[in-house]
Amino acid sequence: MSERSSGRQIPVVVLAGFLGSGKTTLLNHLLHRSGGSRIGAVVNDFGAIEIDAMAVAGALGDSTVSLGNGCLCCAVDSSELDVYLERLARPSAGIDVIVIEASGLAEPQELVRMVLASEHPGIVYGGLVEVVDAAEFDDTRARHPQIDRHLALADLVVVNKIDRVTDAARVLGLVRSLVDRAAVVPASYGRVDPAFLFDCRPGEERIGQLSFDDLHRHDDAEDDHTAHLHAAYDSLSFASARPTDPRRLIRFLDSRPAGLYRIKGYVDFGPYDVRNRYAVHAVGRFLRFYPEPWPAGAERRTQLVLIGAGIDAAALRAELEACGNDGAPHADEDGMWGVLRYVQETEEAEDPAA
Numbered sequence: 001m002s003e004r005s006s007g008r009q010i011p012v013v014v015l016a017g018f019l020g021s022g023k024t025t026l027l028n029h030l031l032h033r034s035g036g037s038r039i040g041a042v043v044n045d046f047g048a049i050e051i052d053a054m055a056v057a058g059a060l061g062d063s064t065v066s067l068g069n070g071c072l073c074c075a076v077d078s079s080e081l082d083v084y085l086e087r088l089a090r091p092s093a094g095i096d097v098i099v100i101e102a103s104g105l106a107e108p109q110e111l112v113r114m115v116l117a118s119e120h121p122g123i124v125y126g127g128l129v130e131v132v133d134a135a136e137f138d139d140t141r142a143r144h145p146q147i148d149r150h151l152a153l154a155d156l157v158v159v160n161k162i163d164r165v166t167d168a169a170r171v172l173g174l175v176r177s178l179v180d181r182a183a184v185v186p187a188s189y190g191r192v193d194p195a196f197l198f199d200c201r202p203g204e205e206r207i208g209q210l211s212f213d214d215l216h217r218h219d220d221a222e223d224d225h226t227a228h229l230h231a232a233y234d235s236l237s238f239a240s241a242r243p244t245d246p247r248r249l250i251r252f253l254d255s256r257p258a259g260l261y262r263i264k265g266y267v268d269f270g271p272y273d274v275r276n277r278y279a280v281h282a283v284g285r286f287l288r289f290y291p292e293p294w295p296a297g298a299e300r301r302t303q304l305v306l307i308g309a310g311i312d313a314a315a316l317r318a319e320l321e322a323c324g325n326d327g328a329p330h331a332d333e334d335g336m337w338g339v340l341r342y343v344q345e346t347e348e349a350e351d352p353a354a
């Protein structure tokens with residue numbers, strides 16, 4: 001019997017983790033591997049173009065709501081969140097669990113607080129899942145010591161991108177030393193047993209502790225929004241109906257400034273590949289393109305979100321504008337080589353455990 005038909009409350013799981021750690025990948029894995037459970041998703045993008053929402057929407061149809069631009073932790077109050085939860089929790093939606101995918105710069109504590117403060121009788125806080133990028137973990141911690149605090153709050157920590165590290169045992173040990181009582185599970189491409197998430201409901205004691213800490217006592221970091229991770233970051237959204245020139249884009253990407261930590265979106269290479277759009281992801285120095293057939297009826301355009309600290313948004317926008325293909329109707333033969341260097345055959349090719 002589903003949770004809804006038995007009249008139980010729907011758990012709301014908060015899925016958090018730094019920029020590019022693999023939250024959307026994990027959410028998509030859950031959507032495809034949830035067995036009979038029906039998942040509702042609330043997706044929060046930091047940039048004005050909702051790339052994450054696009055990446056999960058296909059799988060979910062009307063079970064996704066997007067909270068749009070800005071960090072959920074500051075952009076909406078709990079009553080606004082309630083409106084979205086209400087929509088997903090209505091019995092006719094038949095949803096068993098709701099996952100809130102936070103932006104990569106959101107403060108998980110604020111999100112947990114919002115869910116706990118929800119007055120919706122049909123839902124119950126279902127725990128905090130933190131996704132960690134094993135390959136970037138040391139650098140991210142060095143730049144953002146707050147990450148340790150986030151991990152200490154988690155009920156489940158997924159140490160993702162294990163395929164990219166050679167010292168998995170050390171990273172796992174380090175994460176274990178930073179959590180409180182959370183389960184720590186290694187993963188590649190977010191492939192975790194969904195039972196971890198739907199059963200990761202925190203115990204009563206922990207909810208009590210969180211509600212006391214989060215609802216009645218504010219520490220400095222919570223009161224001061226300038227201490228939030230996203231305070232140091234800017235985002236730039238770029239959309240263009242002009243096809244992108246692959247050589248120019250690769251030149252731009254290969255010389256991107258160090259502060260530009262995250263790029264995501266879809267690229268239209270026009271005559272260079274009329275069948276596919278190219279999902280693009282940069283996380284730190286990691287760069288990948290993923291060709292995928294244009295969805296039927298999709299508007300052919302390049303849409304990118306760039307997120308970084310100390311970036312010159314106007315200069316980056318001008319550089320992206322200059323990547324436009326000047327109307328050349330034909331592709332030259334070698335033009336895509338630079339892009340194809342960053343295409344991997346399949347995820348499995350890099351993940352022997354798959």
Ligand SMILES: Nc1nc2c(ncn2[C@@H]2O[C@H](COP(=O)(O)OP(=O)(O)OP(=O)(O)O)[C@@H](O)[C@H]2O)c(=O)[nH]1
Nearest residue numbers: 018019020021022023024025104160161188189281
């Ligand atoms: N090698 C490898 N790449 C991964 C893994 N998981 C995710 N990726 C890649 O990492 C990039 C970012 O993944 P996302 O799932 O979009 O990350 P995210 O946390 O949702 O990103 P933001 O919403 O921007 O914070 C994509 O290129 C993914 O394909 C993994 O386990 N191994």
